[in-house]
Amino acid sequence: MRGALFENQIEEYESVFKSNHEYEIANAPLKSVLGRYATREDDCQMSFGGQAMIQDLDPEAEPVEPEYQPIATIPRTADANDRYDVLGIVLFVEDTRSITTSSGVTHEVREVVITDHSAEQPLTISVWDDLTGTEANLLKSWVGPALVVGFTSLKPSSHKGFSLSTTMSTSFHRNPVGDRADALRQWSREKRALVLSRMERIQEVRNPTEQNEVLSIESIKLKEVIYIAVSAAMFSIFTKRLQNT
Structure with a gap:
């Protein structure tokens, strides 16, 4: 049985596999090898995805605990x-x-x-x-x-x-x-x-929720009055400053 590593998998698994070691491998699907890459009619190989689990069966190998x-x-x-x-x-x-x-x-x-x-x-x-x-x-x-x-x-x-x-x-x-x-x-x-x-x-x-504010006609009119009053006050201040200059 053989397996294939592609692109960034080569670097990811570089420290996982060691020569002449025995491993228990789970969640590594088998895929058919087609065309000129096949060595026999029913040839297949393992593929290593994100859920593949590999355990070194070397009796001297220490289990790696997450740090x-x-x-x-x-x-x-x-x-x-x-x-x-x-x-x-x-x-x-x-x-x-x-x-x-x-x-x-x-x-x-x-x-x-x-x-x-x-x-x-x-x-x-x-x-x-x-x-x-x-x-x-x-x-x-x-x-x-x-x-x-x-x-x-x-x-x-x-x-x-x-x-x-x-x-x-x-x-x-x-x-x-x-x-x-x-x-x-x-x-x-x-x-x-x-x-x-x-x-x-x-x-x-x-997950933002849109909250639409429901306004009455009276509240809209009140906001318009306040806006006009503030605008008039700002215009008056601006005019006085021009006169002083």
């Missing part, structure tokens, strides 16, 4: 090659939308907005392609003060301001473990009103 860090510690001048593991309370999950690049490639994307105890300014995470499906839908269903999620291997982006984006190695942890996750859950319980307030602000920005 979650507070939102405020992520530098806004981060290099595009940097990767970050972030914990956050999910405030908002956008509906999936499609965008087409200048080269004609269509991608699915949706934005997830999170917050934590370290910063008042929320952080936007752009979720791409495969990850916009089941995982993101679950986040949207459970969004609220109690939803603490870990995001791994996110890369910085400067499109429309600073944000983070998913990569080929990104995974969601809807029940993250560890002292930092427990501390953020405790903070969320203690500051529930604050978290709800941040959720409301995001909703107002993302």
